[in-house]
Amino acid sequence: MNTGRRPKTRLGSLLAALAITGASLLLGLPAHADEPSAGASPAPKEAPKVDLILDVSGSMNTADIQGKSRISVAQNSLNEVIDALPAETEFGIRTLGATYPGNDKNIGCQDTKQLFPVGKTNKVEAKTAVATLRPTGWTPMGLALRGAAQDLGKGDATRRIVLITDGEDTCTPPDPCDVARELASQGIHLVVDTLGLAHDEKTRQQLLCIANATGGTYTDVRTPQQLTDKVKQLVDRSNDTYTVTPSKTAGTDKCESAPVLTPGVYSDREKFSEHRVYKVPVKSGQELRASVSVGLDRAVARDYGVLLQATSATGQELVRGTDAGSARTDVISTGLRWSTDDSKGYVTAGPTTSAKDKPDTTVCLVVSNSLAPQAGVQADPGMPLELTVDLASASPAPEGAAMGLGRGWILLLTLTLAGLFLGLVAGWIARWRIAVWREN
Numbered sequence: 001m002n003t004g005r006r007p008k009t010r011l012g013s014l015l016a017a018l019a020i021t022g023a024s025l026l027l028g029l030p031a032h033a034d035e036p037s038a039g040a041s042p043a044p045k046e047a048p049k050v051d052l053i054l055d056v057s058g059s060m061n062t063a064d065i066q067g068k069s070r071i072s073v074a075q076n077s078l079n080e081v082i083d084a085l086p087a088e089t090e091f092g093i094r095t096l097g098a099t100y101p102g103n104d105k106n107i108g109c110q111d112t113k114q115l116f117p118v119g120k121t122n123k124v125e126a127k128t129a130v131a132t133l134r135p136t137g138w139t140p141m142g143l144a145l146r147g148a149a150q151d152l153g154k155g156d157a158t159r160r161i162v163l164i165t166d167g168e169d170t171c172t173p174p175d176p177c178d179v180a181r182e183l184a185s186q187g188i189h190l191v192v193d194t195l196g197l198a199h200d201e202k203t204r205q206q207l208l209c210i211a212n213a214t215g216g217t218y219t220d221v222r223t224p225q226q227l228t229d230k231v232k233q234l235v236d237r238s239n240d241t242y243t244v245t246p247s248k249t250a251g252t253d254k255c256e257s258a259p260v261l262t263p264g265v266y267s268d269r270e271k272f273s274e275h276r277v278y279k280v281p282v283k284s285g286q287e288l289r290a291s292v293s294v295g296l297d298r299a300v301a302r303d304y305g306v307l308l309q310a311t312s313a314t315g316q317e318l319v320r321g322t323d324a325g326s327a328r329t330d331v332i333s334t335g336l337r338w339s340t341d342d343s344k345g346y347v348t349a350g351p352t353t354s355a356k357d358k359p360d361t362t363v364c365l366v367v368s369n370s371l372a373p374q375a376g377v378q379a380d381p382g383m384p385l386e387l388t389v390d391l392a393s394a395s396p397a398p399e400g401a402a403m404g405l406g407r408g409w410i411l412l413l414t415l416t417l418a419g420l421f422l423g424l425v426a427g428w429i430a431r432w433r434i435a436v437w438r439e440n
Contacts, residue, residue: 046157048238049090051118051148052231054078055165057097060135060197062166066223070166070197071135077228078130082123084232086239092118092151093126096144096165097137108138109171118151139167142174145210149183149190158189160216160238162231166197168206177206180213192216193234195227208298208378215267215384217297246386251276255313255364263390269382270294275368280389281360284340287394291321291335292367295384299374309366310338318363338363339394365389 060071078093085091093116100111115133116126145161152159169176183190193216194207204220211218217234221227246267252258258277270276282288292308310318321336340361367387373379 046155047088047090048086048157049092049118049152049159050235050238051092051094051151051159051161052078052081053094053096053144053148053161053163053165054115054130054133055097055139055141055163055167055197056095056133056135057137057139057167057170058135059166060097062198065197065221068224069135071133073224073227074164074197075130075133077224077231079127080228081231081235082121082126082130085121085123085235089121089235089239090119091121091126091235092116093129094144094148094151095133096140097135098133100137102137105138105171109140110143111137112140112144112147114147114151118153138170139165140171141165141169141176142172142179145176145179145183145192146174152190156189158191158238160234161190161192162234163192163194163207163210164197164227164231165194165203165207167200168203177209177213180210184214190214193218195219195221195230197221197227212297212378212381215295215297217295249278249387251278251367253277255279255311255315255362258364261365261387261389264388266387266389268385268387270367270369270385271382272300272371272373272379273369274382275366276385278365278367278387278389280363280365280391282338282340282363282391283360285394286391287337287339288363289335289337289390289392290365291333291388293331293333293386294367294369294371295331295386296371297383298377300377301372301374304332304369304371306332306334307366307368307370308334308336309368310336311364311366313362313364315364335388 054074056071060074061069063069065073082091092114094112095115096112097108098111098115099113100108102108116129141163145163148161152161180192183192192210192214194211196203196207196219199220199222204218208218210216219226219230221230246265249259249261249266249268251268251270253275255277258279260279260281262280266278268276280288280290288310290308290310292306294306307320309320312318319336319338321334365387367385369383371383
């Protein structure tokens with residue numbers, strides 16, 4: 001290790017992300033709420049793009065991950081990730097600290113370059129490029145983040161940067177957390193996920209800040225398999241969710257001041273134990289379908305939950321959904337359905353009023369959580385949430401109670417008679433078999 005270089009040692013833990021709505025799958029909501037008009041050609045989908053930043057600074061020589069050096073663990077994991085890349089994913093690799101071995105900080109802190117360009121991946125070339133890396137220099141993390149954003153370019157689809165490092169930035173300014181905020185403020189749909197190979201608090205806080213600023217995740221890596229699995233998961237997540245870019249919104253604490261939402265996918269942030277309210281106008285004959293997913297992007301206390309309520313403008317609860325599950329441990333989701341036919345008199349109209357003349361119902365969607373942070377975990381910014389809203393034709397109303405009751409009695413009588421008949425037949429057969437047995 002060169003004497004002019006500060007050794008790195010830090011990290012911790014965070015998880016999450018918006019993903020995209022597990023509850024919407026349960027409810028059968030469309031991936032994209034806006035359907036193309038008849039005869040229009042659908043816009044071509046952007047390919048999912050992932051740029052991986054690998055720290056190749058001197059401290060990556062440290063052998064403290066199950067007896068293996070940090071760089072060798074990272075290289076082996078990347079080989080497995082490259083082998084498993086989905087065909088449609090455009091993937092690239094950028095390094096920091098990989099080329100300058102000297103002690104001049106001004107030169108060392110410019111040391112970031114594109115090792116493999118973002119695009120369709122030649123797996124042999126990509127793995128060969130990774131194999132040539134040797135821990136060398138400094139840690140210009142902020143410049144590497146800016147470079148990766150340029151590698152990915154701009155567009156409507158969400159793009160992902162995956163940063164693998166074993167310590168804090170040794171080249172501030174620019175501060176990497178400030179760079180992450182700068183990228184987030186540009187509205188370029190960029191998410192940065194950070195993975196740490198060392199475990200000190202200062203590095204952990206820096207990597208948490210980078211991830212939080214962009215709605216990404218932070219993972220404290222302890223084993224080679226954990227690193228491989230997490231990077232694969234992040235690449236797959238980019239592949240799963242790139243076709244929909246949520247619109248940013250900001251819920252309020254009261255329905256009257258809440259933003260009005262139309263069918264679509266929305267992103268917001270919610271603090272611990274907070275309520276966020278949104279408004280949706282629902283016409284007569286329509287069914288509101290909504291789901292929400294909250295990303296657990298930091299360590300939370302046990303016994304938590306998320307609640308999604310639909311209420312009237314006066315606060316009367318119409319329906320609720322709690323913890324529907326998302327099949328993931330870093331996201332909790334729930335959803336609900338409600339139509340004006342379920343309003344029980346809330347929408348008032350004369351008996352001769354046609355459906356088209358009935359007024360819209362203002363439904364207030366309330367997202368709340370019972371989450372609490374573990375000791376020492378930052379409360380700000382709020383946790384990322386994703387809200388999906390759809391309006392469909394209301395399902396046919398169930399038949400009247402009298403008809404349902406009548407059919408219920410008929411079914412019960414039929415089953416009773418069938419059971420009696422089968423019982424008699426079984427009894428006759430048993431008596432016949434006993435009689436035959438006695439004769440023989």
